[in-house]
Amino acid sequence: MVEDTRADVVVVGAGLAGLSAARSLLDAGVEVLVLEARDRVGGRTHSVEEADGLVIEYGGQWLGPTQDRVLGLVEELGLGTFTQYSDGDNLQLTDGARLRYQGAIPTGDPVQAADLIDAMVELTLTCMEIDPARPWDHPLAAVLDSTTLETWISAQPYSDGAKQWVRTLSRAVFPAEPGEISLLHALFYFRSGGGVEKMIGTINSAQETRISLGAQHLSHGLALPLGDRVRLNCPVTRIDRSHDDVVVHHDGGTTTARRAIVAIPPVLAGRIRYSPPMPGVRDQLTQRSFMGSVLKVHVVYARPFWRDAGLSGHVTADTGLVQITFDQSHPDRTEGVLVGFIDSHLGRTASQMSEPDRRAAVLEDLVRMFGDEAANPIGYYERSWIDEEWSRGCYVGMMTPGTWSTLGHALREPVGPIHWAGTETAVIWNGYMDGAIRSGEDAAAAVLVDLAAHGLRTEAAR
């Protein structure tokens, strides 16, 4: 059915950013319409309850301290949470050895541990010099932006094992090969999350807390009061703009509004056709933002057998497809679940394998980590975010080398009546659910100021 609709503000994308923006606007008495390409809300969060009641978290899932906006939303919606299991020892598979350790940084090999502590301190101290709202203002921005993180790693006097672990960290955090991103982007991102250690650990860090029903319930909760203001299956193909309105063309018809908030990753925003076209610098920015490459797998066992051996389930490895795992078991249930990430170039490789081959490779990795019992799961679930048409990668869009320093200002700057949101535009916790919510709230606030400044009455006021 093709339908022409009107609203004060049209929001493109019903992920956490778009829904947060819509909610803020609605609360301020502004009529909104949210257009979502998928048949569901939640964007890069997707929680599916299987027939037996087990929740599979195909997308974003963790919360941690200082992520105040998402924690606030959890509380407001009354969502139950639990703490990421982290009893026992973590495991590092490095150069054929199996080293046990506790905490965020492997300490099994003392030489390597010293190197890694040095790397964490160095990166954290340096990142604190970056203003995450304006990385291009750093006095050495041009230099930091024309050097890759890989060049930095290679130049350090660290052991090979330590260097390899920092590369694994890059794949796990961004997720990108350290040769794909500049040192400036890496430092910006670490700064945005409050420092490297805050991002990589479990307890007191970004992998601390999970939502019992699944993280997508944040979006379900935001969408509920919006009712039929959220339209699913409406991919936006084109946005016509004039000085003070927009006409948004989508699979369900057109929507005319005073303002638009485009709350999708920059690379996907660049694929919408605009009339008149976007200014050159905005378009070139979207050409220079790319999505990370990741597959996420859940492997379900009758019980969390690794705990018998005093293992936490958290492993980092330097071989295999799955080089990072966590215990994904739910505290109220008896199954043992491991979650594994196939990151960066490994994700690209894995996305080209057949499902049976990929599953066999994943189980081989888990056997190497946890022993023969890992070979016989009772359930296996996977999601290639690279192959998701309306995300085209996860967890986040990143800037290519040279982009922050010369085009970064075009990331958030509205173009006429069009504003931008999405976790890629967040200053704090960029790339995380918390950043998505912040970006949506910030864009809504800017739109309200914009509307007020132009004396445009809202639909509701007419």
Next chain:
Amino acid sequence: MVEDTRADVVVVGAGLAGLSAARSLLDAGVEVLVLEARDRVGGRTHSVEEADGLVIEYGGQWLGPTQDRVLGLVEELGLGTFTQYSDGDNLQLTDGARLRYQGAIPTGDPVQAADLIDAMVELTLTCMEIDPARPWDHPLAAVLDSTTLETWISAQPYSDGAKQWVRTLSRAVFPAEPGEISLLHALFYFRSGGGVEKMIGTINSAQETRISLGAQHLSHGLALPLGDRVRLNCPVTRIDRSHDDVVVHHDGGTTTARRAIVAIPPVLAGRIRYSPPMPGVRDQLTQRSFMGSVLKVHVVYARPFWRDAGLSGHVTADTGLVQITFDQSHPDRTEGVLVGFIDSHLGRTASQMSEPDRRAAVLEDLVRMFGDEAANPIGYYERSWIDEEWSRGCYVGMMTPGTWSTLGHALREPVGPIHWAGTETAVIWNGYMDGAIRSGEDAAAAVLVDLAAHGLRTEAAR
């Protein structure tokens, strides 16, 4: 008017690549339809004859030795050519000094000259190790792809002036800041053109020959026999594909065909919606390809006054917006014309200036190069390729660091009935008009093999 059309093969893009593909197919008895977004053919070539008969070359314009396909087409179409003016001295403005030199590499400062010869030899010898059809096969591909060209430049024991000149070369050749591209991409590109010196000089190099009527006449000549098989003003928005046909949706209707050749830059190909969607690796490749940033200006004077001072009109400078110029005068005419390029980050800056401010800055640059006479032109023409909706940059799309080594194989690999062309897919003279023609001919040949292998009769045979 919306119209449903049929063809054996539909070609997206009526630049040199698409038209060359269509011509080859038509010659083989295959019915083609070419869909072009613009209101003209020629893509990144655009030659406009002004009222007084002066031809302005807004886009690609030069041919040189070993560019056999484009030289062959010139001959076939009977187009007149002339040799790029290069009498007299070139000029290098470096660190406040004005140094005269001849040939491709500045020799005014002997220390710098030694450095630059070393750089040219080093880059040329190294690039010859790369197979331009498979850069990812180089034994050090991963290392070369995770290091930027800027990191390489900074690490050389060259004088500051020499380093600056290599950076200017990067801006002029790609055009990109050396911090935006990997060493692997740079070496691939140099190799594809036959070595650095082959690319940067005038005589016996890639800036040797021009077409009298303008380079766009190559496309006019290719389009002529295609007649109404070329449809203008038909931006393609979506391609549905099955095992053995495609339905291409465009502003003028739909076209159903056995095969499609998408002959536009990868980043723009990624903005078309595909159903079913592209495989992840193909999509991630298009996310990691970006267009260079360049504005091209023509400044017209009553006569080529710089020749009086024994100057060739070719300048490289280390300050200003315009850091590279050539004598653009036509041998049959009396005007003196200078062509200037505003490249890379300078192009992005210039595209945000008002036209009068930009013009003033350009003239200031030319006065610094050629003296006060340069302040009073009789004509000024400019084109920001960054702001061209259907190119979104020039001269060429480049790979971001890390892309060739892990995703390069997805550049040319057909996806079902969809084949890829465009100068970005060329193995030889990638980024040049010659590469565009080669890519179109290669794609047409692959489609013919594909059609023959699948026993699909052509429209003409039915």
